[in-house]
Amino acid sequence: MNDPEAVNARIEALEIRVAYQDQVIEDLNQTVVAQWKQIDSLTRQLNEVLDRVQEVEDNAGGPSAPEPPPPHY
Template identity: 45%
Template sequence: MAERDELEARCDALEETVAHHQQTIEELNETITAQWREIDALKRHFARLGERLQEVEEASGAGAVPSEKPPHY
């Protein structure tokens, strides 16, 4: 009977461990999903800023200015 009790205790411990792992996986998945949404929003924002910068450069004629370092560098 002691062997059966030991097996039941081991099974209970394994079930508890699996439950904790499942919870951790769900939390990690939620975190990754939130980060993906934030990265996607930042990419879109960055693209819009790049477009606006290009429009400003074209409107001001800054696109014609060379982007070389001055000779004193």
């Protein structure tokens, strides 16, 4: 273990692994950020659709009770 070349080789191998891990972490972070942006956008769109549906239901002049089933049931 006192061999300086062996120690240097191990240090270099560890540095390479850390560099790859740093890149993988950065790639994963970018993926997570992109997914959160998409989730946020989809959440806003869903809320807009729900608001529109609620508005249509509120403006509908029909009865508030559900229709009874047809007689053949």
